[in-house]
Amino acid sequence: MSSESFHGADLVVETLAAEGVTHVFGLPGTTIMELIDALGRHAAVRYLSTRHEQVAGFMADGFSRAGGPLGVCLASRGPGAANLAIAVQNAHDESVPLLALVGQVPQSISHRGSFEDMNVVSAFAPMCKWAVEITEPDRIPELLQRAVRAVVSGRPGPVVVSLPLDVLQAPAQAGPGPRVRVYPPAPDPRGIAEAAGLLAAAERPVIIVGGGGTGAPDAVLALAETAGAPVVSTWLRKNAVPNSHPAFLGALGYGAHDVTDRIVREADVVVALGCRFSEFTTKRWSLVPPSARLVHADVDPGELGRVYPPSVGLVSDAGAAARSLAEALGPLVADDPGRAERRTARRVELRKEFDEVSAPPPEATPDKGTVSSAALVRAVQGLAEREGIVLVxxxxxxxxxxxxxxxxxxxxSYYGSAGGAMAWGFPAAMGMALARPGERIVTLSGDGSFWMVAQDFETCVREGIDVLTVVVNNFSYGNTRDRQRFAHDERYQGVFLGNPDFAEYARLLGGHGIRVTSDAALRPAVEEALATPGPCIVDIIQDRMEGLPYGLTPPRAR
Incomplete structure (x- = not known):
């Protein structure tokens, strides 16, 4: 490409490629046509068009979350940018690395109320790690590479880059610099020694693993075995360690078993690894007892003491902290074997209780034409045990x-969204399928969530994205319905829906679809879906009042 034909848009793509980006998800628009054209002329980065910018953002989220290269989404000015906001906010809440590129009006007409003009930096700054507008083409490598470093360094999260049209169109001379990554910090040895002393003296310790610790299961379990301590995960992070390990005692948050909560309530020492102490995880910040001594490890120093003041705060990668703490704790445990034996014996008894309450629910007899949640649990458990299956x-x-x-x-093999954004699952699964093409991605979606983004099933068919979507279809916004059931004397307003036949909808768009209306038909339908290549929807019909497990009520709005 000659220097005369090399413009800012080309420089953006070359910089993305230098940073290891392989996919960009977006929707065409006026201010990003130069960039889409440049993506089409550069083979290193693949561009995929979606039917909505929210879907593009969630695809980038899933692509990053599943271990692919950095997920990047692209939208044009004004409304297109606003449609990305849900995905950016969700990535910020869940510490997911995501780069959002937003087209902007030319600088020559900015701040005049021109068509779809929007202050991108001001709009996105509260919901991301950094928002920046690039105003000179030759500064694209500098600021875009800095944006990527900000996304992946420390506590990961989204960064938004605004790209004015005239910057993308202007001739450019610069080139991308070397790819630079900052390694996470290791814990201070003095803090580890103090933390090991607290843990060695504990009678009822517990290890809480959050999203920041999910990548180091071996280190977490080594610490748990050395300490004789149970391990619980934060809300929707139950894959932090293998659930069959005797140290695992469940996931905290909405739906947690009483025994899982009680382990934390009774703790005298809490070791929190990559944990933010969110509202759901902590039962609205009531779960951790004031008397407990807290050892808190996190890469973000701002998290230490933000909710609970720690006795020992470690600015550290969670896995590195767990490994160092296990090494320091070993000799101390050896000096007091009786205490270690008591802790381990207590954990064994707690695990027996957990095994009883977390066993599959008893088989149910659903109304004719519907599928019970008990049968669906058994089917999902079967999926969780199969190699090559990823549950979303x-x-x-x-x-x-x-x-x-x-x-x-x-x-x-399991991912859940703790950010609260409905409709995350299906698009995130699309991104995961592209990041991990050798595995089958299976999404569990409610009908309310799925129908918000169902138009992009066409994107799956068009782009050959092999996602199996299980729609748990109770013809309602079930979470809100249950709150109206328990907190508003069954005065139901705006929660019951009219849905199409989702299986027929899948076939209409060129995919595969199966509708299931009985427990007996559920497993054969799942097997058929898994055996059929290409995108597929399994429409699970439930009673419109089918909801929470027995004995569980939704938290009241406060």
Whole structure:
């Protein structure tokens, strides 16, 4: 490409490629046509068009979350940028690395109220790690590479880059610099020694693993075995360690078993690894007892003491902290074997209780033409145990059934959204399928969530994205319905829906579709879906009042 034909848009693509980006997800628009054209002329980065910018953002989220290169989404000015906001906010809440590129009006007409003009930096700054507008083409490598470093360094999260049209169109001379990554910090040895002393003296310790610790299961379990301590995960992070390991005692948050909560309530020492102490995980910040001594490790120093003041705060990668703490704790445990034996014996008894309550629910007799949640739990458990299957849990009423009764052992085989954004699951699964093409991605979505983004099933067919979507279809916004049931004397307003035949919808768009209306037909339908290549929807018909597991009520709005 001659220097005369090399423009800012080309420089953006070359910089993305230098940073290891392989996919960009977006929707065409006026201010990004130069960039889409440049993507088409550069083979290193693949561009995929979606039917909505929200889907593009969630695809980038899933692509990053599943271990692919950095997920990048692209939208044009004004409304297109606003449509990305849900995905950016969700990535910020969940510490997911995501780069959002937003086209902007030319600088020559900015701040005049021109068509779809929007202050991108001001709009996105509260919901991302950094928002920046690039105003000179030759500064594209500098600022775009800095943006990528900000995305992946420390606590990961989204960064938004605004690209004015005239910057993308202007001739450019610069080139990208070397790819630079900052390694996470290791814990201070003095803090480790103090933390090991606290843990060695504990009678009822517990290890809480959050999203920041999910990548180091071996280190977490080594610490748990050395300490004789139980391990619980934060909300929707139950894949932090293999659930069959005797140290694992469940996931906290909405749907947690009483025994899982009680382990934390009774703790005298809490070791929190990559944990933010969110509202759901901590039962609205009431779970951790004031008397407990807290050892808190996180890469973000701002998290230490933000909710609970730690006795020992470690600015550290969670896995590195767990490994160092296990090494320091070993000799101290050897000096007091009786205490270690008591801790381990207590954990064994707690695990027996957990095994009883987390066993599959008893078989049910659903109304004719519907599928019971108990049967669905068994089917999902079968999927969780199969090699090559990745489960993606959307925000839906069936979620607490998964939290209570589905056990996950294989690493990187289960993902759930704790950011609260409905409709995350299906698009995130699309991104995951592209990041991990050798595996089958299976999404569990409610009908309310799925129908928000169902138009992009066409994108799956067009682009050959092999996603199996299980729609748990109770013809309602189930979470809100249950709150109206328990907190508003069954005065139901705006929660019951009219849905199409989702299986027929899948076939209409060129995919595969199966509708299931009985427990007996569920497993054969799942097997047929798994055996059929290409995108597929399994439409699971439930009673419109089918909801939470027995004895569980939704938290009241406060």
């Amino acid at each position: 849990q959307d925000v839906h009423t069936f979620g607490p059934w998964v939290a209570r009764h589905v056990h996950v052992d294989r690493p990187r």
